[in-house]
Structure formats: structure tokens, C-alpha cells
Amino acid sequence: MPDNTSKSFSLRPLEKPDLSSITRWFQEVGDLALFDRHSRVPYDLATSERLWNMSDTPQNADDKCWFAITSQPTGVVGIIGLERxxxxxxxxxxxxxVDHAIRRQGIGIRASALILDFAFRQLGLNRVTSYYRKDNASSRDLTSQAGFEVEGTMRQAWFSDGKFHDMIVVGxxxxxxxxxxxxxxxxxxxxxxxxxxxxxxxxxxWPPHRSVTH
Incomplete structure (x- = not known):
């Protein structure tokens, strides 16, 4: 059913000052382990700068683009990006x-749809892939709603909470x-x-039917 809350959000390229929000979010080890199968140790600011290529000696990163999800007056409320x-x-x-405080408001699916438009209609991509831990119902539901199809299961590919989890591949x-x-x-x-x-x-x-009023 349509979302009846009246809100507007913006996407813009991720900037170095945004990393303080990311660092704060990823102090929660359980949440970090759902977001990234490679990370288990809470981020500090220096780690965030390195991972998002914003250190004092940045490397070339033409294979990725990250965006901050922002709102007024809250500021940065999430991040979304394309990797590889x-x-x-x-x-x-x-x-x-997406920050815990604003989850389940339809922001993630709208941001994902806007990035999919960007990937297919601006970058000219033919395919977008995603991965999630099998017990991550939020990612399962969001990717399914966007139209992703399950393409396979990588058995016991994601270790967290003291056990191995299957990882689902969708495209x-x-x-x-x-x-x-x-x-x-x-x-x-x-x-x-x-x-x-x-x-x-x-x-x-997104949705693409009318102009945004802030």
C-alpha cells in the first residue's frame, strides 16, 4: 500500500564529514555484521576514511560510487552505493x-530504486547484484520488492554470532x-x-512522477 507519510530525502555524493555518522552507526557490532560480511570490528574514523577512500592519500576508486541519504533537519540518515x-x-x-531511527519508513526501497535508475539509465549497466545473510529478512524483502531474483545460495559463507550463515545471491x-x-x-x-x-x-x-518540494 502507498506510504502516507509526507517526507522528502536527498541523495548526494558521500563526503568526508559524513564519515562521523557512519563511524557512529558501526559501533554496533551486530548491525555491522549484517551490513558487511568482511567487517566485525567497530569502525574508527580513520578506518572509515580508508574504506570510503577519503584518507589523506586516497587511492583511485573508479569502481565504486557512494551516496549519502540526507533529510532536513536531521542530516545524514543512511548511505547507499554501487561497488565493483x-x-x-x-x-x-x-x-x-539506513540509520535505525528511520527504518521501516520506505526510505531504503526508494533510495534503492533511485540508484537502480542511476545504474541502468545513467551508467548504462546491464546487471546489478546484491548479497545478504540468509536471516536478514529486511534485505530479503527489499530486494524482492525491487525485482531482484534469487540466483543462488553460498553455503556457510558468512560467519557471525558464533556460527556460519548461508549467503543469498540476488540479481x-x-x-x-x-x-x-x-x-x-x-x-x-x-x-x-x-x-x-x-x-x-x-x-x-523516486518515485519519478512529480517534482519534489522541500
Missing amino acids: ISPINRDAVIALY LLAEHWNTRRDALAEELGEATMIAFGDGKSSGSK
């Missing part, structure tokens, strides 16, 4: 994290996104919006 962008294979991996092709896109926009409704910049163009906001 391949111009040859025309694919990438999508990842998302979405550009042609399937184009089929799913309009129906998803209708399902979500327009009361809650997320946009790049002012959201005046149809390709820079």
Missing part, C-alpha cells in the same frame, strides 16, 4: 545502510527493472520522495 562497477561486464553490486537485469519500475512506483506512492539535487528531472527522483 565494471564497464566491461556492465555490472555492479549495490549496498545500503536484477536492466530489462527486468524496466518492466518492474512503473509498478513499483505505483506501489510506493508519492508522499515520501527521494531525489538527486532538486529532483526536477524525471530521472533524478
Whole structure:
């Protein structure tokens, strides 16, 4: 059913000052282990700067792009990005994290949809992949709603909480996104919006039907 809350959010490139929020979020080891199968130790600011390529000696990172999800007056409320962008294979991996305080408000699915539009319609990708721990129901539901299809299970590939978990691999092709896109926009409704910049163009906001008012 459509979301009846009236809110607007923005996406912009991740910046160094945003890392203080990320560092605070990832002090929660359990949440960190759901977000990233490679990380178990809480981040400090220096680690965040290195992981997001914002240290004093940054490395070339053409294979990734990360965005901050922001709102007024709260500021940064989440991050979303594309990793392992391949111009040859025309694919990438999508990842998302939303602050505990604003989860279950439809922000994650809208941000994901906007990034999928960006991946397929601006970068010209043909495929987007995602991975999640099998017991992560939120990621399962979000990727399913966006149109991703389960492609396989990597058995016992994710160690956390003292045991091995299966990891689910899901994928979405550009042609399937184009089929799913309009129906998803209708399902979500327009009361809650997320946009790049002012959201005046149809390709820079989600849902894509009208302009954003802040």
C-alpha cells in the first residue's frame, strides 16, 4: 500500500564529514555484521576514511560510487552505493545502510530504486547484484520488492554470532527493472520522495512522477 507519510530525502555524493555518522552507526557490532560480511570490528574514523577512500592519500576508486541519504533537519540518515562497477561486464553490486531511527519508513526501497535508475539509465549497466545473510529478512524483502531474483545460495559463507550463515545471491537485469519500475512506483506512492539535487528531472527522483518540494 502507498506510504502516507509526507517526507522528502536527498541523495548526494558521500563526503568526508559524513564519515562521523557512519563511524557512529558501526559501533554496533551486530548491525555491522549484517551490513558487511568482511567487517566485525567497530569502525574508527580513520578506518572509515580508508574504506570510503577519503584518507589523506586516497587511492583511485573508479569502481565504486557512494551516496549519502540526507533529510532536513536531521542530516545524514543512511548511505547507499554501487561497488565493483565494471564497464566491461556492465555490472555492479549495490549496498545500503539506513540509520535505525528511520527504518521501516520506505526510505531504503526508494533510495534503492533511485540508484537502480542511476545504474541502468545513467551508467548504462546491464546487471546489478546484491548479497545478504540468509536471516536478514529486511534485505530479503527489499530486494524482492525491487525485482531482484534469487540466483543462488553460498553455503556457510558468512560467519557471525558464533556460527556460519548461508549467503543469498540476488540479481536484477536492466530489462527486468524496466518492466518492474512503473509498478513499483505505483506501489510506493508519492508522499515520501527521494531525489538527486532538486529532483526536477524525471530521472533524478523516486518515485519519478512529480517534482519534489522541500
